[in-house]
Amino acid sequence: MLEKLKEGLQSALKKLIGFSVIDEEAIKEFLRDIQRSLLMADVNVKLVFDLSKRIEKRALEEKLLPGISRKDHIIKILYEELTNIMGKEPIINLPPNKTNVVLLIGIQGSGKTTFAVKLAKFFQKKGYKVGVICADTYRPGAFSQLKMLTSKVNIDLYGDEKIKDAITLAKKGVDYFKAQGKNLVIIDTAGRHKEEKDLLMEMKEISTEINPDLTLLVVDGTIGQQCYSQAEAFNRTVKVGGIVVTKLDGTAKGGGALAAAAATGAQIMFISTGEKVDDIEVFSPTRFVGRLLGLGDIKTLLEKFKELELDEERIKKMMSGKITMEDFYLQLEQLRRMGSLKRLLELLPLPFDISSKEIEDLEDKLKVWKSIIQSMTKEERENPDIINSSRIKRIARGSGRSEADVRELLKRFKESKNLIKSSKGKVLRQMMGKIGKI
Structure with missing residues (x-):
């Protein structure tokens, strides 16, 4: 995951550890390596240089604690600052004693349908009774694809290819699963582009009618810092409760996507790191940065x-x-x-x-x-x-x-x-x- 970024950051750390003297010039050289790695990962330029200034200021001005070397202190600063730009630890509140409705939104091709199944399986393993609704009435074969994916992992699906109104489908599906005693219902909607006003309006109507407990915006990690404008556009239409970044296993721009998503102020709640149904994890900035820097998790x-x-x-x-x-x-x-x-x-x-x-x-x-x-x-x-x-x-x-x-x-x-x-x-x-x- 994010191999180029990991290699760049870890290479910079190794160089830092190899310096015989840590002076201002050594710190600047270290930061140039960090900047290069982040920019190659499509992290926003201003964000990168602001980050560099903070690290440099802290590295030069902060007083060392007893027994802590300057190298250790700089690594600690890098860890903390990278963690900060990745956002806060997510809070996912879906009480199992009620029917929770999760609405998935995003543009076409973001991996939303595949993620719907991953999310369903994720919560099923935690003891939830899960149902998935196919409310995508635009894309040909959407219901068939979801039916195939959910059947492989024993997840119940609601959908009706005869119904062409997404709002009706979503409402019927929620009522259906409530009657079955499900405590988590996931709605997969049609892909929207941020400029398609009619589709965005339909998404808003679904949200208003269903009143979901959580709305997750699914964004494609391969688009890098463009995630910011995408998230901002969707957030103006409906209240985005959390962001999901997919396809992080095969892109050099994943770091930029994560930083951009976090910059919107919305929590990054999940990341998808592969094609298998289990390739999903709750996004933790502290753990994620630890892995990027080779510190493990x-x-x-x-x-x-x-x-x-x-x-x-x-x-x-x-x-x-x-x-x-x-x-x-x-x-x-x-x-x-x-x-x-x-x-x-x-x-x-x-x-x-x-x-x-x-x-x-x-x-x-x-x-x-x-x-x-x-x-x-x-x-x-x-x-x-x-x-x-x-x-x-x-x-x-x-x-x-x-x-x-x-x-x-x-x-x-x-x-x-x-x-x-x-x-x-x-x-x-x-x-x-x-x-x-x-």
């Missing part, structure tokens, strides 16, 4: 484990690096359910870079590794160190894999243990020193 990772209902002791054991091949085997399928390995690794403060090609290779090997582990004895799973050449031959024959595959699994398993152990504190000590609670 252990809290989100633990939440993902919690969704899988893993044993707490097993999580702690895994995070400490004290895992056996048995633990590894039990988690393979569950890890696959959590999303791509690439996204999971983003949540860890890794002490070195892992290329996209390496991550893809690892994902391809998960099935191979599973069959290899199944061919091990219980003793071998609990203590892989006892696996010698003769055992490798036997395991390879039993799994139908090559001896090279078995050896690579053992090698990767050891590397993973070491990686998790080292990531627990090494990077925080190196890059953040004693900054502490951020």
Whole structure:
């Protein structure tokens, strides 16, 4: 996610850490690198230079706390200032004891329909009884697409291709799901352009008739800072309660989109980071910036484990690096359910870079590794160190894999243990020193 921006910011941090002396010129050079990275991510020019001035002023004038190095202090300032331009932590208030109605609006092509299903699944996993309404009467095949997507994830859908009035559809759908006892109803509307007055008026009428508990504006992350004018135009027509930024997995302009959306004053509530139905997360500026700077997001990772209902002791054991091949085997399928390995690794403060090609290779090997582990004895799973050449031959024959595959699994398993152990504190000590609670 936002790979170019991440690479640029982390490269600037590495350069800063490498300076022997942190003087005014070193700070200016550091800020030039930060500016370059943000501008390439399509962050608004004025926003970038205002940010730079604040960082420079604080870096030169703020008094250092005892035991804190100037490098650590500058990294802390960068973290805080980037977090500020990304907006506030979202507050999502949808009480489960009532029927909550969420209205999705946005221009055509923003990923609104796909997001409707992601949002439905997100809340279904949290125990909500969810229904989705197709109120898009303009786009050919809109109902068919939504029907296909919702059926795949067992979400109830209301729609009627014979009804051409979106307001009638929305009202009927809400009444239908209320009668079924749903406590969350998501309405997917037709795409609007900010200049299409008739469509904007219809959107306003739907909002007035339905009186939704939350209106979410879905914007395409690939349009960068144009998100600002888009959000402003929609907000003049209906009260936008929150913003959703989609397609952040495949754009260099995602940083600009997020900063622009936050500049409207509306909360960014969700981001969509991939094509899978689980590629959705509540947007947290603090966690997001931590990942951009390579500081990890252990809290989100633990939440993902919690969704899988893993044993707490097993999580702690895994995070400490004290895992056996048995633990590894039990988690393979569950890890696959959590999303791509690439996204999971983003949540860890890794002490070195892992290329996209390496991550893809690892994902391809998960099935191979599973069959290899199944061919091990219980003793071998609990203590892989006892696996010698003769055992490798036997395991390879039993799994139908090559001896090279078995050896690579053992090698990767050891590397993973070491990686998790080292990531627990090494990077925080190196890059953040004693900054502490951020």
